Amino acid sequence: MKTSKYQLLIGSLYFNYIFQGMAAIxxxxxxxxxxTQWQVSTSQVTLVMSAIGLGRIVSLYFSGYFSDTFGRRKTVIVAILSYAFFFFGVLFSPNYQLAFFFALFGGVSNAFLDTSTYPTLVEAYPDEKINSSLSVLNKAFISLGQFILPFIxxxxxxxxxxxxxxxxxxxVCLLANLGYLLFAKFPPLSSLPNKTQINANDCEKNNNIGDFKIDGAAxxxxxxxxxxxxxIFILWIPQYAESMRVVSHENSLIFVSLYSVGSFVSVFFTSGIVKKGVNIPKLISFCVGISGFTLLWMLLAPSFVSTIVASLAIGIFAAGGIWQLGLALMLELFPSRKGKYTSxxxxxxxTSVMITPYITGILSEHGMEYVFWFDVFLVLLGFIASLVIQQRYKKFFPTEITEPLE
Structure with a gap:
């Protein structure tokens, strides 16, 4: 079957990511x-947000197994139905305890959507050049959802x-999309390795380049x-802007849309610049450093201009693909068990998605500025980790500049 026949299917799968982006914020x-609805404090609402991360953690392994065993169609069905439980359940919950339960489905759907979409993409377009370029659209559709929701x-x-x-x-939109996916033609399921192949893989000599205690930890x-x-930025920037009297409550939501614009543009910019053959560890350090400087400016001199610049900068430099670049480095340093190290x-x-909303929720009750000082602390920690990665990478590949990605 010609891969062009899968274009509508892939478009339908990526359409779901608009609502994954909305679910995150x-x-x-x-x-x-x-x-007001639950009669609770800020930290209790953020506890409900943390349930999304917990749901993803508990379903991360099983979702991959389910996808490989029962197929991509059934996996995406579970993802969409879980999102329906999340949106309807949280909205109509009379208390935060019940909302916490329904928020778990947000994490479950996140994991199942990923393990249905990415394998389908690879199976529909086996050419690595094509599926690599299409995989960028994941972040683009998430950014689109996060751009639209604040205006609504x-x-x-x-x-x-x-x-x-x-x-x-x-x-409703997700369930409508499910109506198409129930009858859509999916590509054949990739064959799973047989027991002989698995045993052979287990017996392979470990060819990892890095030391996991150092490089893996970093x-x-x-x-x-x-x-x-x-x-942290997209969760709290509206409240920060309002508390610092930068803008009104209604207008504070637009900073998330500005962040999303930066993120959307940077997805394609990062992909393009990496294809040119830049040194990825240095690029990561640069991006983290710029993120830190703009956050500091916003904290030390809160104003409409500094908040706009920070919103765009965090979107461009922190959310535009450096996580994926870090994963690429992980797999380059630890190539023997890609699935294991990816997990x-x-x-x-x-873990971040699970604990940071609750921690920042507690901090916000003492002052919104403490939330962003905590973010600056994390930027510093990430910058130190990126320098370790940079030096270690130079040790393993002393004369190598990262090869262009196809």
Whole structure:
């Protein structure tokens, strides 16, 4: 079958990521409304946000097994139904305890969506040049969702309409998309390795280049930090801008859209610059450093201009693909068990999604500036980790500049 016949399928799968992007920020965008509905504090709302990370952690391994065993179609069905439970469940929960339970489905759907979409992409387009370029669209669609939602929320606030309409819209659109995916033609499932192949792989000589206690640990720290930097930013920048009297509550939501613009543009910029053959460890250090400087400027001189610059900079330099570059380095240094080390790297990310909302929720009750000082601390930690990675990489590849990615 010609791969062109899968274009509509791939478009449908990536359409889901618009709502994954919205799911990541929808609770923070409606924090005041949810606090009132559940009669709770800020930290209790952020505890509900943390459940998304917990849901992803507990389903991370099983989702991959489910996808390989039962197929991509059933996996994406689970993902969409889980998102429906998340959006409807959180919205109509009478208390935060029940909302916490439904928020777990947000993490489950996140894991199942990834393990259905990426393998389908590779199976539909076996040519690495094609599937590598298409994989960039994942982040682009997430950024698109995070760009659109603040405008919807702002409109509802200004018109004093029911805050839950975006929750309902997300669930309805996903279920409508499911109607197509139920009957769509998926590519044949890739053959799984047989027992003989698995035993042979187990007996292979370990050809890892790096020392996991040093290089692996530094990359796991970077994985945790790189996601934390932009997640903290998009969760709290509206409240920070409002508390610093930079803009009104309604207009504060637009900073998330500016962040999303930066992230969207940077996805393609990062892909292009890496193809030119830049040194990836140095690029990572540069991006983390710029993120730190703009956050410091925003904290030390809070203003409309500094907040705009920080929003764009975090989108461009922290959320534009450096996490993926870190994963590429992990697999380059530890090539013998790619699946194993990818799961370690993703686990660090999921841990960040689980604990940082709750920690920053507690800090926010003492002052919004403490949330972003914590973010600056994480940037510093990530910068140190990136320097370790840079020096170690230079040791292993003393004359090598990272080869262009196809």
């Amino acid at each position: 929808i609770l923070s965008q409606n924090m005041d409304k949810l606090k 929320t702002r409109y509802l606030l200004q018109k004093e309409l029911f805050f839950g309409w975006p929750f309902i819209l997300c669930a 990359l796991l720290v970077f994985s945790f930090v790189s996601v934390s930097i932009f997640n 370690y790297y993703s686990l660090a990310t999921s």
